[in-house]
Amino acid sequence: MADLHTLIRDQPEDVLELIAKSMDVRANEPAMRAICARYMGAIPRVNDLRVLEIGCGNGAATAHVLEYVEPRELVGVDPSEAFIRMARERYADRTGIRFEVGDAVDTGEPDASFDLVIAHTVFSHLPDPATALHEAYRVLKPGGRLVVFDGDYATNTVALFAGDPLQTAMEVALRNLAHDPYVMRRLSALAREVGFEVEPLDAHGYVQTTSPDYLLTLLARGVGAGANAGEMGQDLVEGFVSEALARVEAGTFYGAILFLSLGALKPA
Ligand SMILES: C[S@@+](CC[C@H](N)C(=O)[O-])C[C@H]1O[C@@H](n2cnc3c(N)ncnc32)[C@H](O)[C@@H]1O
Numbered sequence: 001m002a003d004l005h006t007l008i009r010d011q012p013e014d015v016l017e018l019i020a021k022s023m024d025v026r027a028n029e030p031a032m033r034a035i036c037a038r039y040m041g042a043i044p045r046v047n048d049l050r051v052l053e054i055g056c057g058n059g060a061a062t063a064h065v066l067e068y069v070e071p072r073e074l075v076g077v078d079p080s081e082a083f084i085r086m087a088r089e090r091y092a093d094r095t096g097i098r099f100e101v102g103d104a105v106d107t108g109e110p111d112a113s114f115d116l117v118i119a120h121t122v123f124s125h126l127p128d129p130a131t132a133l134h135e136a137y138r139v140l141k142p143g144g145r146l147v148v149f150d151g152d153y154a155t156n157t158v159a160l161f162a163g164d165p166l167q168t169a170m171e172v173a174l175r176n177l178a179h180d181p182y183v184m185r186r187l188s189a190l191a192r193e194v195g196f197e198v199e200p201l202d203a204h205g206y207v208q209t210t211s212p213d214y215l216l217t218l219l220a221r222g223v224g225a226g227a228n229a230g231e232m233g234q235d236l237v238e239g240f241v242s243e244a245l246a247r248v249e250a251g252t253f254y255g256a257i258l259f260l261s262l263g264a265l266k267p268a
Contacts, residue, residue, distance in 0.1 A: 053075070059083075077104075081101055116140075137266055148261065166247075202261045211248075
């Protein structure tokens with residue numbers, strides 16, 4: 001099945017609105033804020049930092065980059081014209097920020113022009129992560145840093161017991177919302193091949209029980225996309241969504257994602 005994000009240019013306005021809403025929900029959750037504070041806050045400060053954010057979407061995670069990395073200048077690129085329009089509107093009052101339509105494999109930015117390239121939950125949607133790493137290497141200054149953050153989505157779980165039927169909804173969501181749930185496991189080796197000096201992966205646990213807003217939108221969007229792809233009918237979509245909501249109501253919901261961050265240096 002195809003990942004909606006990988007095919008972002010083909011999505012209708014209502015699907016883009018739902019994805020944008022989901023980005024905002026996730027970026028604003030305390031758990032994701034804490035994760036961003038930790039991994040972005042650990043990025044060494046450089047004077048007059050120039051940052052390129054790959055796959056910036058509607059600018060939801062850009063707010064964290066601005067807060068925790070404090071760049072002098074930030075350029076955000078995303079293939080979706082609609083998301084770029086939303087990001088431009090969101091930061092219309094800020095100076096030192098621009099958003100451009102661009103792809104991870106072809107950012108349109110000059111060689112050796114950034115101190116930091118950052119991608120927050122983007123690489124799992126890329127059909128060609130190796131070429132995206134080459135592009136990041138090209139636009140980084142010598143001594144510049146690449147930071148890639150994404151889910152190790154193959155480990156996602158909402159199961160309360162072995163064979164829990166709700167886990168099937170998560171599998172449907174993964175099939176339809178992530179191009180490569182395993183990419184973070186291969187990224188260190190891929191980045192080394194490109195010439196980066198790669199740091200150890202850092203792990204960030206994300207567990208939601210009482211107010212699992214992002215996991216609920218992920219499940220609902222995922223099974224909806226599964227239905228659109230012909231995997232099931234609307235009754236089952238509604239069944240999965242109401243089961244998840246009933247668990248939240250009963251206080252029994254459990255959902256977990258392991259996120260990983262990778263730091264890699266372009267040799268000086
Ligand atoms: C899950 S969203 C994350 C957006 C944003 N980084 C955030 O966390 O709020 C994935 C983003 O990757 C973008 N994307 C998809 N294919 C891409 C590509 N080939 N190059 C760059 N970005 C891409 C999508 O348009 C979308 O904005």
